[in-house]
Amino acid sequence: MVLFSGVRSGRIVLGFCLLLLTACGDSSPIPIGLSVGWSGPAADMGREVRDGVSLAIEMVNAEGGIHGRPLELLVRDDGNTPESARQADRELIDAGAVVIIGHITSSQSLAAVDQANESKVLMLSPTTSTNKLSGQDDYFLRINESISNQSVAMAKHAFEKLGARNVAIVYDFSNRAFTEDYGNHFKKQFADLGGRISSELSYESSTDPAFLRLENELQKQPHDLVLILAPALDAARLSQQIRKLGDDALLMTSVWSTSSDLITTGGQSVEGLVSSSAFNRNSTNPEYVAFKQAFEKRFNYEANFAGVMSYEATSIIIDSMRNLGKGALNDERLSTLLRNEILRQSEFQGVQGLIVFDQYGDVQRKICIVEVRNGSFVALEE
Numbered sequence: 076m077v078l079f080s081g082v083r084s085g086r087i088v089l090g091f092c093l094l095l096l097t098a099c100g101d102s103s104p105i106p107i108g109l110s111v112g113w114s115g116p117a118a119d120m121g122r123e124v125r126d127g128v129s130l131a132i133e134m135v136n137a138e139g140g141i142h143g144r145p146l147e148l149l150v151r152d153d154g155n156t157p158e159s160a161r162q163a164d165r166e167l168i169d170a171g172a173v174v175i176i177g178h179i180t181s182s183q184s185l186a187a188v189d190q191a192n193e194s195k196v197l198m199l200s201p202t203t204s205t206n207k208l209s210g211q212d213d214y215f216l217r218i219n220e221s222i223s224n225q226s227v228a229m230a231k232h233a234f235e236k237l238g239a240r241n242v243a244i245v246y247d248f249s250n251r252a253f254t255e256d257y258g259n260h261f262k263k264q265f266a267d268l269g270g271r272i273s274s275e276l277s278y279e280s281s282t283d284p285a286f287l288r289l290e291n292e293l294q295k296q297p298h299d300l301v302l303i304l305a306p307a308l309d310a311a312r313l314s315q316q317i318r319k320l321g322d323d324a325l326l327m328t329s330v331w332s333t334s335s336d337l338i339t340t341g342g343q344s345v346e347g348l349v350s351s352s353a354f355n356r357n358s359t360n361p362e363y364v365a366f367k368q369a370f371e372k373r374f375n376y377e378a379n380f381a382g383v384m385s386y387e388a389t390s391i392i393i394d395s396m397r398n399l400g401k402g403a404l405n406d407e408r409l410s411t412l413l414r415n416e417i418l419r420q421s422e423f424q425g426v427q428g429l430i431v432f433d434q435y436g437d438v439q440r441k442i443c444i445v446e447v448r449n450g451s452f453v454a455l456e457e
Contacts, residue, residue, distance in 0.1 A: 101144060102145075105140075105141060105144050106147050106149050107148055107149065107389075108175040109125060110167060110175050111125060111152070112155040112183070113152040114152070115281060117180060119306075119307060119334045120306070120307075120331075124201060124382070126378070126385075127383065128148065129148060130374075131385075135393050143401075146393075149167055157182065160183040160186050164190055172196065174197045174392055174410060176200075176201065176389065177200060179200070180250045181204060181208075181253035185205060185207055185208060188214070192215075197216065197414045198215045199391070200218075202381055202384055202385075204221055204225065205256050207256065212434075214410075214414060215436065216417060216436030217437065218384055218430055221439075223260045224442060225330060227264045229302075229327060229329070229351050230264035232351075233270070233325075233349075237300065237349070239299050241271050241296075242265060242301070244274070245305065246278075246305075247277075247280045248279050249279045273296040274292070274295070276289050280305065280306060286312050290322065294322065301317060302328070304331070307335075307340070308336050310341070311336065311339075312341075315344040317344070318344045326347065327349050328348060328349075332350060333350050334381065341447075346447055346449075348446070349445070350445050351445070352443050353441065354380035354443065355427060355443045358427050360427050362425070365426075366386060387426060390423070391417060392417075398420065399412055417436070428440075
């Protein structure tokens with residue numbers, strides 16, 4: 076009986092040791108969620124965000140992952156609607172995603188943030204910039220500059236550098252949380268400088284863009300500049316319509332439009348168009364040059380702001396997971412720990428300089444004014 080008892084005890088101890096070894100050598104993947112739109116006029120941004128995230132994940136996995144565990148990317152289409160965004164995030168949360176990278180538009184982020192807060196799952200957006208999500212102690216963080224600084228910089232550039240005095244604004248209200256917010260800050264700054272808003276027109280890209288109708292409406296009021304707050308494809312098509320009708324007004328867009336689709340679709344119509352960005356594609360920063368080469372080698376096209384910022388967002392998640400340590404990766408509160416670690420560390424090296432989070436997960440970045448010249452975005456010296 077004693078011998079039997081000893082054997083049984085030895086087996087129990089051995090089994091326990093094996094369990095410990097298995098736990099210590101856990102190599103299961105860590106699920107990372109990505110929630111972006113794959114259809115409609117903003118689909119180009121969705122593709123670019125996916126590629127930026129994928130590049131960062133592929134690179135860290137090639138190095139052995141996070142403390143021996145690979146990252147697994149789970150992708151969902153947010154459908155560019157509030158309902159689809161919430162559904163996509165719900166699926167990712169149910170699948171165990173410890174963080175959701177997204178959304179790319181302000182309206183979808185605004186629609187989904189309550190669900191992220193309730194589930195205590197970190198949402199880190201590479202591109203959302205609405206002020207409606209600023210200054211809140213929640214599970215939403217972002218690495219893009221808020222709208223207010225971007226729109227104020229553009230209003231000053233329009234008045235002081237371009238000499239504009241009468242501005243017409245066109246809004247895509249399918250992303251109203253961004254476009255209306257941007258327009259309001261632009262209008263106030265432009266009026267304070269002595270400018271005038273001659274007309275304001277809106278449409279929804281998800282239904283009927285009707286660019287000819289918009290341009291006919293624009294012609295009813297005098298203007299020397301048209302500010303187009305819309306995705307790249309729509310901005311390009313409206314610019315073409317403006318030029319077809321002989322309207323030689325200056326053209327301006329927001330960062331939302333600064334993807335390759337603006338230039339490839341707009342062609343000569345968008346030459347001279349001016350926009351803003353927290354990304355300088357002419358940067359010679361070594362980190363950016365290395366990223367640019369790696370991205371182009373992997374995907375065969377040049378990354379714009381969405382690709383850069385999604386890569387940076389993923390890199391911040393990776394750095395923070397490493398800092399948390401191996402044991403934290405199995406903690407059921409990992410998403411909360413990750414959020415707190417990002418806010419605690421606050422400063423991260425981006426590919427074009429430091430990214431500094433405030434206590435609410437908002438950032439400030441240097442605004443770059445860009446102009447389309449000879450089929451390329453060129454950064455202007457301010």
